[in-house]
Amino acid sequence: MIEFIIKTSIERRWLVMAGVILLMGAGLWNYQKLPIDAVPDITNVQVQINTEAPGYSPLESEQRITYPIETALAGLPRLSFTRSLSRYGLSQVTVVFEEGTDLYFARNLINERLGPIKGLLPENIEPEMGPVATGLGEIFMYTVEAKKGFMQEDGTKINATELREIQDWIIKPQLSLVPGVTEVNSIGGFNKQYHVNPSPEKMLSYGISFADISSALQLNNANVGAGYVEINGQQILIRSPGQLQSIQDIENVVVKNIDHAPIKIKDIGDVGIGKELRTGAATQGGEETVLGTVMMLVGENSRAVAQAVGLKIEEIKNTLPEGVMIDSVYDRTTLVDKAIWTVQKNLTEGALLVIVILFILLGNIRAALITAAIIPLAMLATISGMVEAGVSANLMSLGALDFGLIVDGAVIIIENAIRRLSEAQKGSGLLPLKERLFVVFSATNEVIRPSLFGVIIITVVYIPLFSLTGVEGKMFHPMASTVVMALLSALVLSFTFVPAAIALFMKGKVSDRESIIIRGLKSVYQPVLKIAIKFRWLIVAGALVFVSFAGWLANSLGSEFIPELNEGDIAMHAMRIPGTGLEQAVQMQRVLEERILEFPQVTKVFAKIGTPEVATDPMPPNVADNFIMLKSREQWPDPTLPHSQLVEQIEAAVSELPGNNYEFTQPIQMRFNELISGVRADLGIKVFGDDLDQLLESSHEILTVIDQIDGVADARVEQVTGLPMLSVIPDRVSLSRYGINVSDVQQVIKTAIGGQGAGTIYEGDRRFEIMIRLDESLRRDLKRLSELPVPLNDGSYVPLSEVAELILAPAPNQVSRENGKRRVVVTANVRDRDLGSFVDEAKLKIASKVNLPAGYWLDYGGTFEQLESASQRLSIVVPITLFIIFGLLIMAFSSFKDALIIFTGVPLALTGGVISLWLRDMPFSISAGVGFIALSGVAVLNGLVMLSFIKNLWEKTGDLYHSVIQGAMTRLRPVLMTALVASLGFVPMALNTGTGAEVQRPLATVVIGGIVSSTLLTLIVLPALYMLVQKPRQ
Amino acid sequence: MNSLRIKVLILLTILSFSFYASGQHDAHDDQDQLVNIDRHIAEKSMIKTAIASSGVIREQLKIYGKTVNDPSQVSHIRARFPGAVTNVSVDIGDAVEVGDTLAYVESNESLKKYPIKALMSGVIVARHANPGEIALDQVLFTVANFEKIWAELHVFPGQLNQIKSGQQVVISGSEMTVNSKIEHIIPSQDEKPYSIARVMINNQSYDWTTGLLVSAQVNINTTESHLVVATEAIQMIENNTVVFVKREDSYVTHEVKTGRSDGQFTEILSGLSLGDEYVSENSYLIKADIEKSGASHNH
DSSP states (O other): OOHHHHHHHHHTTHHHHHHHHHHHHHHHHHHHOOOOOOOOOOOOOOEEEEOTTOOOOOHIIIIIIIHHHHHHEEEEEEEEEEEEETTTTEEEEEEETTTTTOOHHHHHHHHHHHHGGGSOOOOOEEEEEESOOTTTOOOEEEEEEEETOOOOOSOOOOOOOHHHHHHHIIHHHHTTTTTTTTEEESSSSSOOOEEEEEEEEHHHHOOHHHHHHHHHHHHHHOEEEEEEEEEEEEEEEEEEOOOOOOOHHTTOOOEEETTTEEHHHHEEEEEEEEEEEEEEEETTTTTEEEEEEEEETTTSOOHHHHHHHHHHHHHHHHOOOOEEEEEEEEEHHHHHHHHHHHHHHHHHHHHHHHHHHHHHHHHOHHHHHHHHHHHHHHHHHHHHHHHHHHHBBBBHHHTOOOHHTTTTHHHHHHHHHHHHHHHHHHHHOOOHHHHHHHHHHHHHHHHHHHHHHHHHHHHHHHHHOOOOOHHHHHHHHHHHHHHHHHHHHHHHHTTTTHHHHHHOOSSSSSOOOHHHHHHHHHHHHHHHHHHHHHTTHHHHHHHHHHHHHHHHHHSOOOSSSSOOOOSSEEEEEOOOOTTTOHHHHHHHHHHHHHHHSSSSTEEEEEEEEESSSSSOOOOTTEEEEEEEEEGGGGGGGTTTTOOOHHHHHHHHHTSSSSEEEEEEEOOHHHHHHHOOOOOSEEEEEEESSOHHHHHHHHHHHHHHHHTTTTTTEEEEEEOOOOOEEEEEEEEEEHHHHTTOHHHHHHHHHHIIIIIIEEEEEEEEEEEEEEEOOOOOHTTTHHHHHHOOEEEEEOEEEEEEEEEHHEEEEEEOOEEEEEEEEEEEEEEEOOOOOOOHHHHHHHHHHHHHHHHOTTOOOEEEHHHHHHHHHHHHHHHHHHHHHHHHHHHHHHHHHSHHHHHHOOOOOHHHHHHHHHHHHHHHHHHHHHHHHHHHHHHHHHHHHHHHHHHHHHHHHHHHOOOOHHHHHHHHHHHHHHHHHHHHHHHHHHHHHHHSSSTTTTHHHHHHHHHHHHHHHHIIIIIIHHHHHHHHHHHOOO | HOOOOHHHHHHHHHHHHHHHHHHHHHHHOOOOEEEEHHHHHHTTTTEEEEEEEEEEEEEEEEEEEEEEEEEGGGGEEEOOOOEEEEEEETTOOOOOOOOOOEEEEEEEOOOEEEEEEOOSSSEEEEEOOOOEEEEESSSEEEEEEOSSSEEEEEEEEHHTTTOOOOEEEEETTEEEEEEEEEEEEEEEESSOSSSSEEEEEOTTTTOOTTEEEEEEEEEEEEEEEEEEEEEGGOETTEEEEEEEEEEEEEEEEEEEEEEOOSSEEEEEESOOTTTTTEEOOHHHHHHHHHGGGGOOOOO
């Protein structure tokens, strides 16, 4: 089969070339369609259902909104689980579907379910599904600001309400139209509202209630169309405009007529532009601002969309009112460009290195160029494969590509072909075409089997990566599949394109001057090899010691599961105590941001506080997401300062500021955390039940039990209370004495404090709510709230304190539910102890010591689950993989012994990797694991090539000793070449500090170290071992 | 003898020392929580301090009511003897003095004209008499004096124990305010659940009208307190009322017992000493810093 392909490729070499050009074309075309992002998308299939409920406290929004929605969703097909969050003014239900569910299908299902329950929800409450975006969706952020020192015509500064109006009605509509944008989310400033602030005294004196004002406004604010009349053949439309247009219009609305004297709104209160009761704010550089976040539609190309948004913003700038500017504060393009640049650098450096090394070692520029051509060709083929497989290009998927490794197979073939061609030419000068083609064919055929097996084995070792699930799976599947695709395409190229190209381009005299380096090396190698064979027992024993030392060393290395991709910018949660108000938080942000800006590395800092308009991230006002944008490294005072140290410095600086707690992360990572939102501690015990107090009590009982177990660290109960709440509890007896209902009192409180909508003012497209609310000075004074007059039916009044009790007490700040039940989570981390045994002990102790009431139950989760399932799966998959490799080796040699000899190469290759990790003080990570995987492949490949040669020779000559020596000497060059190409190709990666370094550094470090040890092994231990095992035949 | 005295002296010294030490220890236990904030940061964070001193607490209560005429200041004038009105010399709105003749009536019995005179000075607010008309027992003129009107303020049962006659009030209605005091408190007549506090309004300038809804800020209590702090300084930590005292760059939590408060200042009964430098503005920051270990953000 393979022989036939090689033969055909050589005979139909022009056809192969045409095929290659076709492949390039397909690759280039697919490149246009390749989704490019910085990091892989790890979001699960989820739909958020956000319901805004102005004024609702956590308990009310849970009871009235969250519960009906959750119940309606039960039993959806492919539903994985639901979880919900009920906060002040917001209910958010997150529905997570099984992996692989089509997002639009899922949204349709939910829509279908939400339709019928709309009647069950309170009036004016509309559940809405969140934007069709993933964790990668927030691709662009900008602030809308007034220019410094700019004054409007009336001598005032442009205020936050006006800026928000510009954002909502000028910028947002235009940006929403950019293809690929699904949502533009605003936070900060105030929604413009027309406020009617009646004075309670005046209302009392005229006997006017809030309801009177509301109905007066609603009855005097409408346009009516009245059809048409036909007069003299003309059709005339009739309409009666009666909408309120301005503050004056509102002021002149007549509320009541007392003895024919009209009482207008202006007689009982003030009308003005007011501030909404907002749930979120934004700051930049310490100043309040309006922040827009552009969300990308799922599956779009983030770079393209971000660029289009950037261009659109430049256009919009011209349409803004004077004195207003847009500042682009976050642009994904930067990060993606950096990632692409990293990959490009690797590609070109890899190609150059290959050319240089091959030229030096082979002394033949054409051969070097043919090998180097594999790199772009394999890359283009990989791109086509990625587009087909739906893998996006990012630091993870492209980060592990090393073209030195990938061209290994081709290098072996080319090296052999050159050697054979020059040998043949030595005898008879320039060869006739037919003979030349035959030499190429047999040279290729000679080494194709080992290199084919080698590459297949490298591919097979990637299988364990495919067994990872969840977040790890999403991060490493693209990496594994990209590497496998690149390897396979290079493999196919090496037995089609390579022989064809050799046949085509190696026409002239093939100079195979063994370069001085090779000759020098050979003269050193021969005596070393002979000594090694002589003292083979010693060598093998030494190798054993070396391996066990490395095994011990490997255990002492730390480990980290998932590498953190450095996005180049910092995201920082600033957390305050629950109950911290927005204005207070803005104050605290000012000090915080000014402190951060003192760092010379920081160019911008901005923050979102609380919940934005579309509640994609429902934070309470006491939490702020800070984004710290860094300058490019050249502008730092010390450009070599590691990123992590800068983060430490910032952390140290900001922790001096009072009242804040911090958590450092990165913009995209933070978004993923928000969306995936699992328990991030080692162990999470979820307590389910009905009564919040009981849940808390049981959680604390569990906490006490856990705290006594060995190895526990930072155990705590999720914070669910602590929101200061003023409860106005109506006194029913007293109410009956005054002849009013509970709802009368509640309506007064609601309107007075929270405000009551009373229609809309239209200004062209723009629409603004009219609110009836008490003046700020009255609202803010809690003491005077008890004196608030409640109107009675007979026109007199009673003070609020007379009919209700006012109690200020902490209350639940949020109610979390999962799968339709309330829950409280107890989390704990484990230090210096095996996670599994800790969890078992915890389960046992909780079961015996904690007595849960009926209707309450526990659920154990946390990262231990993922680790457990991952290690379980790996403990099955890894042996199977090893077994498959072994089987392949037996197939290749049809000898158990030979296969075993080659297999011993793997641990020796790994020793180098372990030592280099230890030398560079790096932990063991999956990234490093991928390096080990690649390494075992290389080790096997080298061993294969070497042994198959020796074996062939031995079969021909029957002299084991000389076969080993000669075979090893012949294979010195290709082994060194592949080793040099692969390891030098990784040197820039190993030293990389830029974007993507986190994935590449451990990998490159392992491969470089491993290749050094593996090469030594192949060259010295392997022949010795072979001599040892294969007794010379008689 | 002498050595014994020395021994006793030593013993006493030791005892007093240990007592002193234990006393100090107690004092230390009270101030359990402490926050250090750098001077510059405190300044930037606008943490301001004030010195705890004596002060006056003015407790106030707001109640509402209506302005009414003083019944003694309204006179309804009728004809003493029935007869025909012959002559009317005043009109609505005219100011009259005591003894001014308002009209003449010719008595049906004596057929003599007799004058109808104003019995008090004031303003004619109603006139039901024209020449030729017969005056029987109807009211011919109403003279009212608005120089003195009353505010009848509703005092609900829950407020009754705080309101006493003699208390100073500031009455405001429409755009005007006037100072006065509560004259007396009477129960409401028509079985209403509230009592009525009556306040006289001096209305020389005729700014006030009757039937106006007014609000009244009543000074229900004015206490000279020997130790007050700004109300803003007081925070709650785990159900304890606390004030933060600044010592150089550190802020110490003092648990305090509060007394009366008027919104601006609050009396401190215990836990703080005169002259302590306490955090008067942005004390929330210090509370936030103490409690922040519990601040987390679970997604």
